[in-house]
Amino acid sequence: MSYDFLYEVQDSVATITLNRPEVMNALTFEVYAQLRDLFADLRRNDGVQVVILTGAGEGFCSGGDVHKIIGELLQRDMKAHLDFTRMTGEVVHNMRMLEKPIIAALNGMTAGAGAVLALASDLRLASERARIAFLFSKVGLTGADMGAAYLLPRVVGMGRASELLYFGDTIDAATAERYGLVNRVVPHTELLSTAREWASRLAQGPTFALAMTKRLLNQEQHMDLTSALEVEAQAQALLLMGEDHRRFYEAFKAKESPRFNGR
Structure with a gap:
């Protein structure tokens, strides 16, 4: 275009x-x-x-x-x-x-x-x-x-x-x-x-994690603390199961720098 x-x-x-x-x-x-x-x-x-x-x-x-x-x-x-x-x-x-x-x-x-x-x-x-x-x-x-x-x-x-x-x-x-x-x-x-x-x-970073961070920065401006804590708990639970977090863990064990793929 x-x-x-x-x-x-x-x-x-x-x-x-x-x-x-x-x-x-x-x-x-x-x-x-x-x-x-x-x-x-x-x-x-x-x-x-x-x-x-x-x-x-x-x-x-x-x-x-x-x-x-x-x-x-x-x-x-x-x-x-x-x-x-x-x-x-x-x-x-x-x-x-x-x-x-x-x-x-x-x-x-x-x-x-x-x-x-x-x-x-x-x-x-x-x-x-x-x-x-x-x-x-x-x-x-x-x-x-x-x-x-x-x-x-x-x-x-x-x-x-x-x-x-x-x-x-x-x-x-x-x-x-x-x-x-x-x-x-x-x-x-x-x-x-x-x-x-x-x-x-x-x-080169964990782009899915960054996307979630921007989403929550936008959303939490309209929330009370209790709601914000809950939405962050749900989001973090999702990211804890993500491939990028696992890549960090495996790289940490191998004493290497993680190579993220945005998942």
Whole structure:
């Protein structure tokens, strides 16, 4: 399939590179739809175990294209607006429902919808040059967009989330790391190599166990402690009977490194 971004798969790792560097990889209607469908399709793609999401050039993603989306939407009716905002939400939904790790490699400006795409990823690596802004309020829109008001408090806490969504200010990579918004800041030249190293480790790991971990991280946000303990007990009992766990045990006895197969 043809995409308006770069897409490649190597060693079970898919790399999505937003590729409109002349506009800081601003999103279009078509890119949103393609991302929505690709993340849904990846659920059934056994050849991909980990996804890296990054941007070409000097930016990760500056959000929706001012002319190709905002200017166009202002000419459309309310139903068309709702169709669009629901589609953008489906991108985030499909990212969270993909039971494979997604690593966002933030190479530069990460703003608006771009910041939410990073937020919807499982892990965030930031170049020292990265800047992040949930700038919706600065353009007269609610900061609660594409699931930001749901996801952001769970990552940085309610106080920090309120600050970031109310003011829409730009923060640098070091501040994002201090807030807990990114997992690690690395030198700009090492960003993609670090992302690929993390992705390789995950792809070679017990992928079924990782999928179950992501599923439970999603599900347990809605549970009380008693329910969470029970669902974890059931999941762990299942994994204790899995082939990967047995491979760990046999490798441990032989004093070797386990070779997992995702079962």
